[in-house]
Amino acid sequence: MASRIPCPHCGLRPKEEFTVKGAALQRPEAEAGAQAWHDYVYLRDNPRGAYEEYWHHTSGCRRWLVVARNTVTHEVASCRDAAEVKAVTA
Amino acid sequence: MRYSALSIFLNGLFGNRNWAAHWRQPEPKAHYDVIIVGGGGHGLATAYYLSKTFGIRNIAVVEKGYIGSGNVGRNTTIIRSNYLLPGNNPFYEFSMKLWEGLEQDFNFNAMVSQRGVLNLFHSDAQRDAYTRRGNAMRLHGVDAELLDREAVCAMLPFFDYDNARFPIQGGLLQRRGGTVRHDAVAWGYARGADSHGVDILQNCEVTGIRREGGKAVGVETTRGFIGCGKLALAAAGNSSQVVGMAGLKLPIESHVLQAFVSEGLKPFIDSVVTFGAGHFYVSQSDKGGLVFGGDIDGYNSYAQRGNLATVEHVAEAGKAMIPALSRIRVLRSWGGIMDMSMDGSPIIDRVHLDNLYLNAGWCYGGFKATPASGYCFAHLIAKGEPHETAKAFRLDRFQRGYLIDEKGQGAQPNLH
Ligand SMILES: Cc1cc2nc3c(=O)[nH]c(=O)nc-3n(C[C@H](O)[C@H](O)[C@H](O)COP(=O)(O)OP(=O)(O)OC[C@H]3O[C@@H](n4cnc5c(N)ncnc54)[C@H](O)[C@@H]3O)c2cc1C
Numbered sequence A: 001m002a003s004r005i006p007c008p009h010c011g012l013r014p015k016e017e018f019t020v021k022g023a024a025l026q027r028p029e030a031e032a033g034a035q036a037w038h039d040y041v042y043l044r045d046n047p048r049g050a051y052e053e054y055w056h057h058t059s060g061c062r063r064w065l066v067v068a069r070n071t072v073t074h075e076v077a078s079c080r081d082a083a084e085v086k087a088v089t090a
Numbered sequence B: 001m002r003y004s005a006l007s008i009f010l011n012g013l014f015g016n017r018n019w020a021a022h023w024r025q026p027e028p029k030a031h032y033d034v035i036i037v038g039g040g041g042h043g044l045a046t047a048y049y050l051s052k053t054f055g056i057r058n059i060a061v062v063e064k065g066y067i068g069s070g071n072v073g074r075n076t077t078i079i080r081s082n083y084l085l086p087g088n089n090p091f092y093e094f095s096m097k098l099w100e101g102l103e104q105d106f107n108f109n110a111m112v113s114q115r116g117v118l119n120l121f122h123s124d125a126q127r128d129a130y131t132r133r134g135n136a137m138r139l140h141g142v143d144a145e146l147l148d149r150e151a152v153c154a155m156l157p158f159f160d161y162d163n164a165r166f167p168i169q170g171g172l173l174q175r176r177g178g179t180v181r182h183d184a185v186a187w188g189y190a191r192g193a194d195s196h197g198v199d200i201l202q203n204c205e206v207t208g209i210r211r212e213g214g215k216a217v218g219v220e221t222t223r224g225f226i227g228c229g230k231l232a233l234a235a236a237g238n239s240s241q242v243v244g245m246a247g248l249k250l251p252i253e254s255h256v257l258q259a260f261v262s263e264g265l266k267p268f269i270d271s272v273v274t275f276g277a278g279h280f281y282v283s284q285s286d287k288g289g290l291v292f293g294g295d296i297d298g299y300n301s302y303a304q305r306g307n308l309a310t311v312e313h314v315a316e317a318g319k320a321m322i323p324a325l326s327r328i329r330v331l332r333s334w335g336g337i338m339d340m341s342m343d344g345s346p347i348i349d350r351v352h353l354d355n356l357y358l359n360a361g362w363c364y365g366g367f368k369a370t371p372a373s374g375y376c377f378a379h380l381i382a383k384g385e386p387h388e389t390a391k392a393f394r395l396d397r398f399q400r401g402y403l404i405d406e407k408g409q410g411a412q413p414n415l416h
């Protein structure tokens, strides 16, 4: 992992302040059906390379963030507030 | 060539210069009956049992690096069968029985050492949970003993028994558990498979899966196209990548797990011990180094190296259990990429193409499973039916709601 994450609210902060949640997926509608929910809960692209995931700035502003990160080099490409991210990777 | 006391003595007389290579370095053939992708423990064991037990001879194991360069050569070598759930317990016990006869079977010294695996407990609730697990093991015919504090103290007097937060109340001991020299497992299976005619193709990366009419007809590799009758995938941490070449998405995330070894010490710990109040486990290698580890780092990774925060966390957990560790220097640390499944249990199944088989989702516990995983996967490939002990490891269990949640945790870091 990159050792620092650029929080849009707090600036460049050590990664130990953050808690990772995992893939930033689009949550299905409540009535979307069993298949859509199965895919959302269990299936993962698990890419080797660019990846978008939720991180919580637990020891900082406590906002949920979407971090774009490379799973091979661990470089962070961008970090946005989750509320501002409309369409994220599926 | 078979190993015997005599062959070792005679070769010693001539300065050990006359040993033959353990396996050939063949050129890929145009077509194999079965291609196994991944020359880790599971792929090599599958090839061994397919050729030896199930009589299929025209087999290739395709490995992108050299055999043993993946997790089979990176793990902390612990074997055990102390599982609670019916889907798991018979399978891991089958594996333990295979370990017990393995060295005679493949005529190679894998240093199988049944030195005992002890899980410490630190609270009444944890004692009850361990008692339940021990009882479940015994009902399945697996050995388990519940030790009280005094019995643990007699075995390992230098632990911190009166730690204010994590006092040691006792432990669940499986005496038949222990350690096995990990790379010797890869070499032993490779040598055994090769002697039954299996081609082990190293430095040969699979880059695509060619499909025709609902079947896999072969693999594109860095050494050209190779055709196959059946295709078996055992790529561990890279499972999503390889299965993705056949257009399937898995309930798996790849995560990095680190391990550590200390400088060599005099005899210190003669069993495997796990801390119950944090994730830490330790054993001592025959060279004297303490081999230990803890949790996965927690974020998706294909990097085979981890973060310092995890190193610190593991060291803290270790010191909480054994204060004397604070004086020990760490020699090396490394990482491996784990195929973390969503319920923490593996998949051994035929998947969406008629002749495509998948072996994945071993998380950080697949080394102990190597013999049974190879055997059961070979059984499935040869006979088209799951082995009796591996019936629960189906891919569709997530859809049907039959998760095997041994520890109630999967890939998601917040579940750990
Ligand atoms: C630090 C660490 C500690 C562990 N400790 C334990 C333990 O104490 N006990 C235990 O039971 N388990 C443990 N494990 C887990 C265990 O090591 C793994 O679950 C198990 O080794 C995985 O199976 P394998 O041996 O077949 O994997 P691997 O050895 O990783 O084999 C997979 C192979 O597939 C190859 N491959 C991938 N993609 C391709 C491709 N496209 N083309 C060709 N080849 C490809 C890779 O190069 C690799 O050699 C640990 C793991 C790690 C990393």
Ligand SMILES: [Zn+2]
Pocket (backbone or CB within 6 Å): A007, A008, A009, A010, A011, A057, A060, A061, A062, A063
């Ligand atoms: Zn912040």
